[in-house]
Amino acid sequence: MSNPYLPDIATIQRVKPETYDTTSFTLKFDDPGVWERFRFRPGQFVEISVFGAGEAPFCISSSAHGREDFDITVRRLGRVTQALHAMGEGAQVGVRGPLGNSFPLDEVAGKHVLFVGGGLGLAPLRPQILEVYRQRDKFQSITVLYGARTPDDLIYRDELEQWQNLEGMRCLLTVDVGGDGWTGNVGVVGSLLSEVKFDVGQAVVFVCGPPIMIRFVVRDLVAMGFGEDDIISTLERHMRCGIGKCNHCIHGDKYICLDGPVFTYRQMKAMMELEP
Amino acid sequence: MAPSALSAADVRSVLARAMESTAVLAPVRRGRSSFAFQWIADPAEAVFSYPRTILPPKQALLPPREDLFVFQRAPEPAVRPPAAPDPITLFGVHPCDLAAIGQLDWAMQERHGICDPNYAARRAHTTIIGLECLPDEYCFCPSVGTAHTRAGADLFLTPVGEEFVAEALTEKGEALLASAGEKRAPSAEARDTWEHWAEDKESRVSRRLKAQPKELPDLLEAEYESEVWEATAARCYSCGTCTSVCPTCFCFDVEDVVEVGLASGARRRQYDSCQFLEFASVAGGHNFRGERPDRVRHRWFRKFVHLNREYGDAFCVGCGRCTKFCTADIGLVEVLNSIVEASE
Numbered sequence: 001m002s003n004p005y006l007p008d009i010a011t012i013q014r015v016k017p018e019t020y021d022t023t024s025f026t027l028k029f030d031d032p033g034v035w036e037r038f039r040f041r042p043g044q045f046v047e048i049s050v051f052g053a054g055e056a057p058f059c060i061s062s063s064a065h066g067r068e069d070f071d072i073t074v075r076r077l078g079r080v081t082q083a084l085h086a087m088g089e090g091a092q093v094g095v096r097g098p099l100g101n102s103f104p105l106d107e108v109a110g111k112h113v114l115f116v117g118g119g120l121g122l123a124p125l126r127p128q129i130l131e132v133y134r135q136r137d138k139f140q141s142i143t144v145l146y147g148a149r150t151p152d153d154l155i156y157r158d159e160l161e162q163w164q165n166l167e168g169m170r171c172l173l174t175v176d177v178g179g180d181g182w183t184g185n186v187g188v189v190g191s192l193l194s195e196v197k198f199d200v201g202q203a204v205v206f207v208c209g210p211p212i213m214i215r216f217v218v219r220d221l222v223a224m225g226f227g228e229d230d231i232i233s234t235l236e237r238h239m240r241c242g243i244g245k246c247n248h249c250i251h252g253d254k255y256i257c258l259d260g261p262v263f264t265y266r267q268m269k270a271m272m273e274l275e276p
Numbered sequence: 277m278a279p280s281a282l283s284a285a286d287v288r289s290v291l292a293r294a295m296e297s298t299a300v301l302a303p304v305r306r307g308r309s310s311f312a313f314q315w316i317a318d319p320a321e322a323v324f325s326y327p328r329t330i331l332p333p334k335q336a337l338l339p340p341r342e343d344l345f346v347f348q349r350a351p352e353p354a355v356r357p358p359a360a361p362d363p364i365t366l367f368g369v370h371p372c373d374l375a376a377i378g379q380l381d382w383a384m385q386e387r388h389g390i391c392d393p394n395y396a397a398r399r400a401h402t403t404i405i406g407l408e409c410l411p412d413e414y415c416f417c418p419s420v421g422t423a424h425t426r427a428g429a430d431l432f433l434t435p436v437g438e439e440f441v442a443e444a445l446t447e448k449g450e451a452l453l454a455s456a457g458e459k460r461a462p463s464a465e466a467r468d469t470w471e472h473w474a475e476d477k478e479s480r481v482s483r484r485l486k487a488q489p490k491e492l493p494d495l496l497e498a499e500y501e502s503e504v505w506e507a508t509a510a511r512c513y514s515c516g517t518c519t520s521v522c523p524t525c526f527c528f529d530v531e532d533v534v535e536v537g538l539a540s541g542a543r544r545r546q547y548d549s550c551q552f553l554e555f556a557s558v559a560g561g562h563n564f565r566g567e568r569p570d571r572v573r574h575r576w577f578r579k580f581v582h583l584n585r586e587y588g589d590a591f592c593v594g595c596g597r598c599t600k601f602c603t604a605d606i607g608l609v610e611v612l613n614s615i616v617e618a619s620e
Contacts, residue, residue: 003357003393005344005543051347051355052541054532056559077559092353211562238558240530244388246548247527248555251564253582258388273556273564273574 004243007049007094008034013069015089018155021076022120023085024061027095028069035068041102042127043234043262047242048072049094053083057239059124059261060098065134073123073155099242100261103128103206103232109138111230112198116217117146118189118209122155124234124261125208129163136168141198144171147189147213151175151182189213190220200225207233218265231265279470280453281462282440284324287433290405291319293455294365298403301336302367303329313366322367324435327412328595332373332523333366337380337398343542344394344530350539358394363401370409372593374429375422376523377404379591383526387586403448408434408473411481414596416609418478419485422593434470436462441470483609486616489590492580499615500573508611509569511604516549518575518598518608524591527555550574576611 014026027048029035040046042064049055056078062071076085087093105128113132117125125144132142144163148154154173163171172192174185185192189209205226207217214233221231237249239257249256251271254263263271282290294300295316302322304314311326313333347355369377384395406429417423426432430449433440441462444450453459462470487495519525529548534541548555551571557563565571583591592608599607 003345004390005393006355006357009353009355049347049532049543051349051353052532052534052538055530055543075559081559094347094353094355210560236558237556237564240528243390245384245390245392245526245528246530246545247550248529248548250578250582252577253586255388273570 004096005241007047007055007096009092010095012087012089012091012093015087018073018157019153022073022155023076024071024073024155025084025087026062026069026071027093029095030092032068038070038098040064040070040098040127042105042131043102043124044098044100045124045239045242045257045261046070046072046095046097046099047239048080048084049096050080050083050087051094054080055094055096055240056080057099057236057242057257059234059236061123061126063130063134064127065131073120073126075120096242099239100257101259103234103262104204105131105135108204110140110202112140112200112203113142114196114203114205115142115144115146116189116193116205116207116209116221117144118213118217119148119153120155121207121209121213122146125206126156128206133166133169140202142169143196143198144169145174145189145192145195146171147174147176147187147192147209149176151179188216190217193217193220193224196224201227204230204232207231222265228266228269229264233263233265233268234261235263235268236261279441279443279462279467280459281466282433282442282453282456284438284440286456287324287440288319288322290431290452290456291316291322291365291367294367294403294405294452295319298363298365298401300365300367301333313368324368324407324440325409326368327409328370328414328597328600330521330597330601332376332521332595332597333369334376334380334523336364336366337377337402338384338395338526338528341544341546342394343544346540346542347532348540349534361398361401363403364398365403365405367405368407369404369429370407370595371425372415372417372422372595373523374404374406374427375425375593376595377428378425379524379587379593380526381428382587383524383583403452404429404431405449405452406432408432408477410477412596413482414600415481415594416483416485416596417594418481419483419609420489420590420592420594423477423481424474425593434473436466436469439463439466441466483596485609486613489580489584492590492612493582493585495619496577496581496615498619502615502618504611504614504618505569505573508606509567509572511606512551512568512572513603514551514553514568514571515603516551517601517603518606519549519551520547521597521601523593523595523597524579525549550578576608576615580612 010027058072240246384392528545556565
């Protein structure tokens with residue numbers, strides 16, 4: 001039996017600064033055999049070890065298709081993330097995963113797909129956006145609404161530019177506070193919802209961002225007529241073990257690490273001590 | 277298997293035999309009225325009668341601190357699982373603590389279909405000698421159905437007068453019993469006391485839960501907004517004593533410990549407590565149980581609602597430790613009973 005606490009070693013292939021405090025890291029397992037069983041799905045997370053600093057959970061932020069490595073997008077906040085930010089290409093970390101459930105894909109075929117992201121909340125949505133776009137023939141339309149505090153807080157800037165010019169995807173950006181050189185929308189991401197013209201009865205929405213943003217956006221989505229099962233989010237907790245033993249990420253009878261991190265609004269509403 | 281009789285000297289020779297091949301954790305007198313499970317060097321250190329230890333024997337299976345693995349950082353990172361644990365014998369485990377080990381077995385080895393390798397390795401190398409007891413004013417084992425637990429023990433001893441009635445429950449228990457020499461049957465008088473122990477034990481318990489464990493999930497959920505949580509929290513210090521003395525609590529935190537020289541270290545887990553402020557905080561500062569009443573309610577809900585439903589029984593064995601050692605004199609049964617009364 002394999003030991004679920006033992007990480008596999010991976011090497012940082014690429015370090016890409018996204019903002020002043022957020023950086024994306026591309027990781028590849030040193031043992032290529034690990035990738036064969038890794039095979040993650042959009043929405044899943046990994047536990048990353050910086051040996052000596054500790055371990056922390058991160059959602060995978062890269063495409064689940066056509067690659068043999070993966071990305072995590074990390075804001076410098078605590079002990080592990082600070083240590084990660086101090087690491088460069090060629091440095092090695094530990095990886096456990098993939099862990100948790102994933103975003104529904106085949107289950108939402110035939111629908112309009114809306115993504116609403118706030119700040120770093122675009123990171124867990126990115127694999128799903130890329131997968132939905134890759135299989136865009138199966139969906140009626142794809143819309144990405146993304147907002148951040150300031151233009152300097154927008155992550156994946158180069159890719160956002162690309163998405164705005166893609167056939168088959170609508171991508172709108174906004175910032176809470178504009179600034180010199182910003183000619184785009186100003187306002188919270190919820191203000192972009194007025195741009196949604198499709199029939200919400202035939203739509204599904206994936207939303208992720210800071211708790212306060214999720215709360216307001218979900219309220220608006222419900223008012224627009226989205227069904228409680230068609231509003232899907234992903235929750236971030238400090239999962240220590242990732243396998244349902246340490247009990248740090250529980251909400252009532254739900255473990256974010258095992259039952260989540262992806263939940264529908266209906267499920268979130270029923271969860272203790274959570275007011276989405 | 278018919279019970280046999282052992283003298284106190286016989287029990288000590290069973291312990292001596294166990295000590296030849298395993299480390300032995302046994303209750304030891306620590307003060308005028310306090311007892312602790314300790315690794316003994318001599319069978320004479322073990323006591324045969326004690327009300328309860330402060331810390332449960334859980335420490336032998338889920339130690340307060342242990343390495344999940346060791347790692348090297350230089351010249352390049354590598355990890356190595358911990359060394360296989362040495363075999364151990366737990367002596368003097370009361371029925372409630374046997375029940376608690378059964379609950380931990382489920383939580384650590386079976387729950388969610390995921391097995392904790394450290395726990396499983398220790399558990400597989402553990403022999404358990406149970407010991408019958410008589411309840412004091414903090415015990416409420418009959419209310420949670422653990423007063424007569426034998427499961428988990430390899431050998432079970434009931435003290436009857438100067439002697440013990442011994443039941444071998446597994447092959448390991450048989451072997452231990454055999455190490456005491458020729459088997460002899462208990463006297464008719466001893467056998468009679470042994471047969472009536474259960475009734476006598478039940479009759480001595482005054483602390484009673486006013487509901488069946490199976491009724492508690494619905495009862496507590498209906499009282500989610502009860503004033504009881506606020507009132508209990510107003511007395512609670514969030515010190516975490518209740519969770520650290522609990523034989524069924526298993527929450528842990530994980531951190532890296534680096535050796536001087538920084539070349540190697542260990543990923544270490546240690547007990548954590550849902551009563552601590554930081555337990556449910558996440559990166560960025562948000563805390564999902566930042567208020568004390570939330571944390572207090574969480575503890576009762578965890579043991580009597582969620583784990584109760586999932587496990588099929590209260591995740592509490594009635595040992596009375598959390599109540600006896602609570603720094604604020606909060607009674608676990610009293611809180612439950614006030615919820616039960618509020619719902620009537």
